[in-house]
Amino acid sequence: MMEVIEVKLVPIFILSRRFEVPEGSTIITAMEYAGFKLKKGVGCREGFCGACASLYRLEGEYKLHGGLGCQTVVQPNMQIVQIPYTPSPKAIYDLEKINVGEEIFIDFYPEIYRCLSCNTCTKICPQDIQVMDYVQAGIRGDLELMANTSFDCIMCGLCTARCPAEITQYNAALLARRLFGKYIQKKGKFLEDRFKQVMDGKFEEGYTELMSLSKEDLKKRYFDRELNFSIT
Numbered sequence: 001m002m003e004v005i006e007v008k009l010v011p012i013f014i015l016s017r018r019f020e021v022p023e024g025s026t027i028i029t030a031m032e033y034a035g036f037k038l039k040k041g042v043g044c045r046e047g048f049c050g051a052c053a054s055l056y057r058l059e060g061e062y063k064l065h066g067g068l069g070c071q072t073v074v075q076p077n078m079q080i081v082q083i084p085y086t087p088s089p090k091a092i093y094d095l096e097k098i099n100v101g102e103e104i105f106i107d108f109y110p111e112i113y114r115c116l117s118c119n120t121c122t123k124i125c126p127q128d129i130q131v132m133d134y135v136q137a138g139i140r141g142d143l144e145l146m147a148n149t150s151f152d153c154i155m156c157g158l159c160t161a162r163c164p165a166e167i168t169q170y171n172a173a174l175l176a177r178r179l180f181g182k183y184i185q186k187k188g189k190f191l192e193d194r195f196k197q198v199m200d201g202k203f204e205e206g207y208t209e210l211m212s213l214s215k216e217d218l219k220k221r222y223f224d225r226e227l228n229f230s231i232t
Contacts, residue, residue: 041084050154086157102141
């Protein structure tokens with residue numbers, strides 16, 4: 001006789017509508033259990049793509065929380081809304097023509113100088129990035145600190161959604177990382193060597209072989225591969 005496993009259901013509110021979903025569900029799996037067919041606001045599922053930014057309030061709390069829908073576990077009577085995209089202007093620029101100076105952001109993201117140092121952006125970041133710190137670094141013209149501090153940003157937009165000064169922090173940080181990588185970061189010799197190997201066609205035979213494999217063979221090759229994290 002097949003064993004029947006009882007699943008405990010908990011009540012949650014999605015877009016103000018009440019649903020009962022399995023305890024321990026993430027926001028994404030809870031929404032799908034409730035019947036939502038997600039085509040937007042869902043990407044890698046349990047990774048760090050930033051597509052499933054969500055806002056929620058917990059029962060008895062006034063605070064508005066933020067998190068990734070693929071990782072945030074639902075709680076009884078949680079009220080949830082997804083914000084798969086936060087409207088935010090993105091500057092258009094040519095890295096080859098930018099004059100890297102102390103006040104580089106005046107030309108592209110002048111709003112960072114409105115920072116109130118309230119730290120709301122840091123508190124809501126699902127990656128625990130010190131967002132306010134890197135904004136302040138940008139104001140001081142410290143591109144290296146801004147780039148390094150924002151390195152793990154997945155551009156989910158939660159910081160911008162909650163910023164009272166209406167700063168597009170993650171777009172400004174992206175510019176900082178690009179400028180740092182192009183003009184400041186020292187280039188590794190191994191990177192130059194590998195680039196030359198690619199251009200010389202060293203890996204063409206391997207590429208051709210991979211392109212000829214079936215989907216199942218590709219999966220087997222992927223899961224059977226040996227991982228080597230050393231750089232030589």
